[in-house]
Amino acid sequence: MAVTWTISSMDRTIKLDDKDNVVTTIHWRASETDSDGNSGSSYGSVGVTLGSQSFIAYADIKESDAIQWAKDALGSDEVTAIETNIANQIAEMKTPTTASGVSW
DSSP states (O other), rough: OOOOOEEEEEEEEETTTTEEEEEEEEEEEEEEOTTTTTTEEEEEEEEOOOOOOOOGGGGGGGHHHHHHHHHHHOOOHHHHHHHEEEEOOOHHHSSSSSOOOOOO
């Protein structure tokens, strides 16, 4: 399996310079479930700017656009760290290293 990235929400500025509804923050979720039903996930948000990318009207933004913007803003090292952490969560579920409870 692979980590699946989704967008939970996007914050936007209604009017920024000559643009309408400019996305400023992307709230993302990354998750994975293995074939045994073990899962891991991470949730966060990242600020984005127009930068050098072509402006896309808010109504025309696809989730894949927003995912790419979020990953670009996070940077490849952080994306790798998030996905590694999710893999570690799944590994911990498969072979726990800690437990809690009472002995009685």
